[in-house]
Amino acid sequence: MEFRGGWDRCCGEARSCRMLNLGHGGVRRLSTVDFPQTTEDLSLLYKYFAANQAALTRNMKKNKQLLEEIHVDLDIQEHLKMQEGARRFQQVGLFCILLFVGSAAFGLYGNGVVSKKHLTKDEINIHFERFFRFQAKMGLQIQATNDRDISISFPIQYLNHFEISSIVPEPTETRVEGSQVKYAFKGRDELTATFYLVPQQIGQIKGSVNVNENTFSISHFIFP
């Protein structure tokens, strides 16, 4: 049997389709010119369409095509390539969302394991956030042991990037010395002073903390 031009859809008059169990509408471009008459013709037709379907699948895989192209009697434009692009965008997007949530859970944007930083020198401990968010309140905790008064100072340039929300406990004295703002606390067995700071600038903020003449360099990255 020879398949010539004039291919048409199988639907509507697809007796042979049903006989071959190809599925109504499942095979495209069935010949209506040389309609199969004998069992041998049907067998040949089945082989032809099986090969055709395999070629279509191979072609789709080769072109990295996910959706099969169909011809429908509707005035719509499916833009299949763009829809496949949108599908890939969705997959990448979902991965990015997972990455974003995962990194946030670990504290890449503050309040987590990754963002917390701890410095120690001469029984003085400083806890601060390396990463934080714009206009969110973060704590800078200083633990020190000293019988005498404890003085904590920051460069004015550093404090300019923050709004000091509160200091717990309140310092006994606050004064400006040169380019430093000095906070004095009464000496006790163990002092834990927490400065609650609200970042007023986005990006890298570098500074230092002086605790009883010990200098600690600190830096934060503030996300928008």
Added chain:
Amino acid sequence: MNPVLRGIAVYLFVYVIFRILGKRSLAEITTFDFVLLLIISETTTNALVGEDFSLTVCFIMVCTLVGVDYIFSVLKTKSIWFQVASEGAPLVLVDDGKPLLKRMQQSKVDEEDVMEAARLTQGLRHMTEIKYAVLERDGSISIIPKEKK
């Protein structure tokens, strides 16, 4: 941060998120989805206005959001590419009673969704009675029944 930039950033972020979730994300809203939307709107409100509750910021935000939306709608009419990229395109899911499974899988639609739409809109009982089922750009499924002989 400048309120206009903040408004644009939030608009684009929400736009991208809902594009990632796909067409069907808003087509079927359950009670929980509705509550989730309320939470999302509350969260974005805080990010939009921050601690500035002035009337000026309110006006700036409304104008920014409406302005960006208007620019998007103009771009959609000017560029088919932008329209398809931002809103998607209709997709045939059933052709002559045969479900196109790859397309359904990609669109996160199953045969039950199609049959539900067929029952609700056309009163059809079987898949074979459907000529075409099309997933529209807004996420709804339109059904074209076969002509009765």
